[in-house]
Amino acid sequence: xxxxxxxxxxxxxxxxxxxxxxxxxxxxxxxxxxxxxxxxxxxxxxxxxxxxxxxxxxxxxxxxxxxxxxxxxxxxxxxxxxxxxxxxxxxxxxxxxxxxxxxxxxxxxxxxxxxxxxxxxxxxxxxxxxxxxxxxxxxxxxxxxxxxxxxxxxxxxxxxxxxxxxxxxxxxxxxxxxxxxxxxxxxxxxxxxxxxxxxxxxxxxxxxxxxxxxxxxxxxxxxxxxxxxxxxxxxxxxxxxxxxxxxxxxxxxxxxxxxxxxxxxxxxxxxxxxxxxxxxxxxxxxxxxxxxxxxxxxxxxxxxxxxxxxxxxxxxxxxxxxxxxxxxxxxxxxxxxxxxxxxxxxxxxxxxxxxxxxxxxxxxxxxxxxxxxxxxxxxxxxxxxxxxxxxxxxxxxxxxxxxxxxxxxxxxxxxxxxxxxxxxxxxxxxxxxxxxxxxxxxxxxxxxxxxxxxxxxxxxxxxx
Amino acid sequence: xxxxxxxxxxxxxxxxxxxxxxxxxxxxxxxxxxxxxxxxxxxxxxxxxxxxxxxxxxxxxxxxxxxxxxxxxxxxxxxxxxxxxxxxxxxxxxxxxxxxxxxxxxxxxxxxxxxxxxxxxxxxxxxxxxxxxxxxxxxxxxxxxxxxxxxxxxxxxxxxxxxxxxxxxxxxxxxxxxxxxxxxxxxxxxxxxxxxxxxxxxxxxxxxxxxxxxxxxxxxxxxxxxxxxxxxxxxxxxxxxxxxxxxxxxxxxxxxxxxxxxxxxxxxxxxxxxxxxxxxxxxxxxxxxxxxxxxxxxxxxxxxxxxxxxxxxxxxxxxxxxxxxxxxxxxxxxxxxxxxxxxxxxxxxxxxxxxxxxxxxxxxxxxxxxxxxxxxxxxxxxxxxxxxxxxxxxxxxxxxxxxxxxxxxxxxxxxxxxxxxxxxxxxxxxxxxxxxxxxxxxxxxxxxxxxxxxxxxxxxxxxx
Numbered sequence: 001x002x003x004x005x006x007x008x009x010x011x012x013x014x015x016x017x018x019x020x021x022x023x024x025x026x027x028x029x030x031x032x033x034x035x036x037x038x039x040x041x042x043x044x045x046x047x048x049x050x051x052x053x054x055x056x057x058x059x060x061x062x063x064x065x066x067x068x069x070x071x072x073x074x075x076x077x078x079x080x081x082x083x084x085x086x087x088x089x090x091x092x093x094x095x096x097x098x099x100x101x102x103x104x105x106x107x108x109x110x111x112x113x114x115x116x117x118x119x120x121x122x123x124x125x126x127x128x129x130x131x132x133x134x135x136x137x138x139x140x141x142x143x144x145x146x147x148x149x150x151x152x153x154x155x156x157x158x159x160x161x162x163x164x165x166x167x168x169x170x171x172x173x174x175x176x177x178x179x180x181x182x183x184x185x186x187x188x189x190x191x192x193x194x195x196x197x198x199x200x201x202x203x204x205x206x207x208x209x210x211x212x213x214x215x216x217x218x219x220x221x222x223x224x225x226x227x228x229x230x231x232x233x234x235x236x237x238x239x240x241x242x243x244x245x246x247x248x249x250x251x252x253x254x255x256x257x258x259x260x261x262x263x264x265x266x267x268x269x270x271x272x273x274x275x276x277x278x279x280x281x282x283x284x285x286x287x288x289x290x291x292x293x294x295x296x297x298x299x300x301x302x303x304x305x306x307x308x309x310x311x312x313x314x315x316x317x318x319x320x321x322x323x324x325x326x327x328x329x330x331x332x333x334x335x336x337x338x339x340x341x342x343x344x345x346x347x348x349x350x351x352x353x354x355x356x357x358x359x360x361x362x363x364x365x366x367x368x369x370x371x372x373x374x375x376x377x378x379x380x381x382x383x384x385x386x387x388x389x390x391x392x393x394x395x396x397x398x399x400x401x402x403x404x405x406x407x408x409x410x411x412x413x414x415x416x417x418x419x420x421x422x423x424x425x426x427x428x429x430x431x432x433x434x435x436x437x438x439x440x441x442x443x444x445x446x447x448x449x450x451x452x453x454x455x456x457x458x459x460x461x462x463x464x
Numbered sequence: 465x466x467x468x469x470x471x472x473x474x475x476x477x478x479x480x481x482x483x484x485x486x487x488x489x490x491x492x493x494x495x496x497x498x499x500x501x502x503x504x505x506x507x508x509x510x511x512x513x514x515x516x517x518x519x520x521x522x523x524x525x526x527x528x529x530x531x532x533x534x535x536x537x538x539x540x541x542x543x544x545x546x547x548x549x550x551x552x553x554x555x556x557x558x559x560x561x562x563x564x565x566x567x568x569x570x571x572x573x574x575x576x577x578x579x580x581x582x583x584x585x586x587x588x589x590x591x592x593x594x595x596x597x598x599x600x601x602x603x604x605x606x607x608x609x610x611x612x613x614x615x616x617x618x619x620x621x622x623x624x625x626x627x628x629x630x631x632x633x634x635x636x637x638x639x640x641x642x643x644x645x646x647x648x649x650x651x652x653x654x655x656x657x658x659x660x661x662x663x664x665x666x667x668x669x670x671x672x673x674x675x676x677x678x679x680x681x682x683x684x685x686x687x688x689x690x691x692x693x694x695x696x697x698x699x700x701x702x703x704x705x706x707x708x709x710x711x712x713x714x715x716x717x718x719x720x721x722x723x724x725x726x727x728x729x730x731x732x733x734x735x736x737x738x739x740x741x742x743x744x745x746x747x748x749x750x751x752x753x754x755x756x757x758x759x760x761x762x763x764x765x766x767x768x769x770x771x772x773x774x775x776x777x778x779x780x781x782x783x784x785x786x787x788x789x790x791x792x793x794x795x796x797x798x799x800x801x802x803x804x805x806x807x808x809x810x811x812x813x814x815x816x817x818x819x820x821x822x823x824x825x826x827x828x829x830x831x832x833x834x835x836x837x838x839x840x841x842x843x844x845x846x847x848x849x850x851x852x853x854x855x856x857x858x859x860x861x862x863x864x865x866x867x868x869x870x871x872x873x874x875x876x877x878x879x880x881x882x883x884x885x886x887x888x889x890x891x892x893x894x895x896x897x898x899x900x901x902x903x904x905x906x907x908x909x910x911x912x913x914x915x916x917x918x919x920x921x922x923x924x925x926x927x928x
Contacts, residue, residue, distance in 0.1 A: 207670075307852060
């Protein structure tokens, strides 16, 4: 077995295979668009999967992207929107026009149509809903009344429900004859007369039991019902934890109103992970497809926190101008304490935020986790403090200076461990998202303490 | 609809519902274990899903965890291991003993058994494989011969394959009679005489076509075959991109050797996202369950880079000791340039690394992305530089000082934008993982440039 990574040619091939569109195809398309050979463009796009058309749209330069979308407008396949990044989705939807879009949406399943409508701006949503026939519109509006990121927003309404007193044969007949079924489904839900789910039967089991068996005998009674208002991240945890494939969504009265399948969960996991990754680096959402000014503005808002942070740090340092004047070595060493505190604290925050997100950290094991992190912080603080303090003492031929640096580092790294565990727990407890605010808050404190403790100790012990 | 987050009681309830085990259950179990009421412990554990037993094991303190595992040893349900974090999995497996474990593994499907064996240390793997009957062992060893993180390691070998000339009735009969089928499957694979997959039939379709239809007529011919050596992250991209539910895995000769289902992909997406999150904060793997010394050691290795970084920065600053001596304001302001460069650069790196991981960034759009990032960097550099430079000029009543700070910030943030895009692209091109090394490399340069450009300009223009 060869490792593909080592051979760029193979990697290209694999990429082409995986991503469905080769570079040549995109280049050919670009030149066809530029030379207005629209027949050729249609020929190239015809065999492509909606996901691949989305890839092509993403790769094109903004100018010719619009030409391509114009070509796609008649008989637009709305599924393409589902595969586009949110920024591009809004742009392409605008170009297609809301009336055409409403027409295109009627061919999709309810959860796919909903996902596209959700991804639009509010004024676009209103315009699109107007173009959808009243019957379907009422259903979509009902689902849209549930909070964003709730289970109801993930579910599809096309489901297969049967009563438990039916036989296998009746169920198979029902499936064969019903018209409005989802294209792909894997599980039959068993409901009681009040439409409350009481069991599930994986499709495969229908083949493997005698036709006369009652559904009640073969169904799996361990149904995990998902409340319509449950947060999507909790739905994802549930699916992942139990390795589930499909689950019924229920309303306040426990009645089944739809189902969530594992492929919907894949998108959520992806979305939640992306959020966590972006928040760690102080970004709100991926701006890969946003134009320059929008990107610049979104990032500036976050850089504002860094600016406030640096101004605070500068204010702290300015309190010790005299001290630094007397001993410039302090200016050389002072960034060390702040940097080590900040970096070790971010390690603690990342582990804690992850454990909170996956519910591995709860009130049961909180004290144990805090104890452990404080111990680790103390150990690493002592190790790094002695090492860098020792180096500083040798470098500047000044043992007291080394001792001051060591002490300040141990203090700051211990603080980083405490705050790195407690801040996310407290922020989570208050109902906010620790992934966003815990990091910036922590580095502000490790900067302020890093500079003030080091310079303060130096003023007290080295200059008196 | 009430937002559960606002009401802690409801949240507790939901958590209990979602996570299957309530705090009371765990507390009761703890006290039963402590008072050696082992009958009671068994009663509590009996109705729990393997995933919930894993939760219980994770929450318990290390001392009583061992007692619980001892109780579980007779008739150990190996599935529990599948739901444990890797650290705990190795610990529990050791406590159970390799012979008992081999016995327990025989009841699992091939991909589940494999996942557990993979998660063990090498000496544990060898010991477990010895305890498994030769027939199954050969199969497991064959799969283990594929590279870690390859598609072959994710697949299960239990699949349903039929030739395309069969009828729907023959296929249904085959499914009804075969013994060795997976418990849950959603798709029938259609193969040619050489066992090369040529189509798929979703199970639901078997009900919805006449019994006499040929499989060839109803099958979906758009099969995405997955090479056995494909990297798991690419498999995840493929499933996500096309919203797939199951896909055949093929060997070098294109013959079907197993299948991957979307629930296997959920784990991979999760794993890949976790890796990216941890690497951003300079951690190798989650150490949430590792003991203190192990955690401390793993984190120290990464902090070493920060230490080298700070020593480099200190060396740079020490070159300007005279300059700082003459103008202490420089010491107050110098952390600003480094911090703003580092933070804006990390934003760029995060977006670039994500786009590389999801294959949204390729050679086709590379130049466009670089151009955009440089423009954003310039814009934000000018904005932040003028703002903070202006503030500094007012604070120290020194316009030239403000101009020097502005210039240094613009330079450093522009550099951060260039390096933040190019470093991940170059590192990725060389076949390494940009998520690991791009961040530390970038902040080293933004620190060094931040200090040297600011202090260098100050020396040139302010002190002459």
